[in-house]
Every structure is written in C-alpha cells, then in structure tokens.
Amino acid sequence: MSQIVLVTGASSDLGAAIADALAGAGHTVYAGIGPAVVHPAELLAEPSVHGPRLRPISLDVADQRSVSTAVESILAEAGRIDAVVHAVGPVPRGPLESFTPYQLAQIYDAHVLSTQRVNRCVLPRMRERQEGLLVWVVPANREAEGAPYLALHSEAVTMIDHLAASYARELTEFGVETTIVVVPGLFAPGAGPAVRTVHPDDAETVQAYEGRYPGLVRRVDSKLAEHTLTGAEVAVMAQAIAAVVGSPQGSRPLRIAPDRHSSAADRPAGW
Secondary structure, three states, X not given: OOOEEEEOOOOOHHHHHHHHHHHHOOOEEEEEEOOOOOOHHHHOOOHHHHHHHEEEEEXXXXXXXXXXXXXXXXXXXXXXXXXXXXXOOOEEOOXXXXXXXXXXXXXXXXXXXXXXXXXXXXXXXXXXXXXXXXXXXXXXXXXXXXXXXXXXXXXXXXXXXXXXXXXXXXXXXXXXXXEEEEXXXXXXXXXXXXXXXXXXXXXXXXXXXXXXXXXXXXXXXXXXXXXXXXXXXHHHHHHHHHHHHHOOOOOOOOEEOOOOOOOHHHOOOOO
C-alpha cells in the first residue's frame, strides 16, 4: 500500500537517498529541505523519474512555525501522514570545554528538540487513526562512546536512541509503530560529500587542548573520514528504510541494523 511519508532531513545525502528510495517504491514522499539549501531540487532525483511522488517541501526543524506550516500543508494536500523519517543530526567534534552553552543548546535542538516539534504535529492525527510509523535514523554508538573530542556526539546519539525507544513503548497502544534504524559505522554523511560537523566556537580553549594533546584533532578527523558512508552504502540504508515503510502494519521491527555492504538482492523478502 502506498504511504504518505515525511522525510525531515532530505537536505543530507542520506535523507535525499531515503526520499528517492521511498518514491521509487511507490510512496508519496514530502522531502523536507532546510533553509540553508540554495537549490533543493539538486539534492533529489529529477522530477521526471518519480513524477509527483517526490515533493520537496520547505522544512526548518529548528523553527516550530516552519514545522507546523509544513505538516498542515501536507495534511491539506494529502489528507494524512502515514510515516515520518527522522534524519540523523550533525556531528559535534572538539573538546567538551570548548563548546559554548549556546552551541550545546543548538546541538541538543538538532538531535532532540527538532524531532519533538515534528512528533507533536503529526502524532495527534496518527493516534486518532490508530496507525502510523516513526522511523528514527540513529548512528551506531559503540566506536564513538568515550572517544576523545566525540563525547558530545555520543551523548546526542544516546539521547535520541533513548527518546525513540520511549516513544515506542508509549505509542504501542495507539497503533503507532516505531522503527530505529541503526546506521553502521559512526556517522552518516551530511549536506555534501563529508561528515557535517559542528566545531567549537571557543578557539582559545581548543588551542590549549591541542597544545597538550598534539595530533589528536587530526586523528579524530581521520576517524570521521573512515566512517563516512559511501554512496553505495547510503543506498543500502535508504532501501532498508523504504522496505520498513512498505511493510504491513504490525510486522515492522523495533530496531534494524542493515549491513552496509549488502545489496537489495541479499535481503530477505519484506526488507
């Protein structure tokens, strides 16, 4: 059955690939494009490929008015939203002390508050209809946990994973399902070919740490580069998410961890 899907982070490589895969599977996809993107159509497949099934929509998840306007627009046009795909947030990289309180608020907003804004807009209708799906894209956290200069990323991933699991428990009696998609490796790519990182504003403190731990920043950046998904791996993740969205209600798993090296031919039926 064709679904009406909102992809919140279609400004990223992974988000654009998810939107494209969903449209290719026959769903109507509203691809949320952030305000910083100058040419949103360039992120998505050509309109002639998927026709009206792939529909870019302005969506700034950091702005409640933008979120409300986007959701109301979709409901007015399509009548419902069957599924929401929450994209992965940016990667903070640097000594904890060097991030200002304002930056921490922005990082928390990008990973947690943004999803809450969207959920509060879409869930009332889903609960009323007794059906719906929330898909949360969460980077694997094993390698980042406790790593120097990546502590904030690890904390953000832990928070969003916990939030998704909590929503799953609380929504089950309303018929609204949850699937957490664990992206293998550390990170998914952001807007562009590299990892979208957030660097500290306090350059003086960064220099103090670099003087004490020479070369550590370079090693962390090398680690980030090693764990950025390739285009083929991004496609695997997107197809796995499209398969979950297309699965019948009641059959969707709470958590999946697609093999980044698999292909569509390797996956069992229903994936």
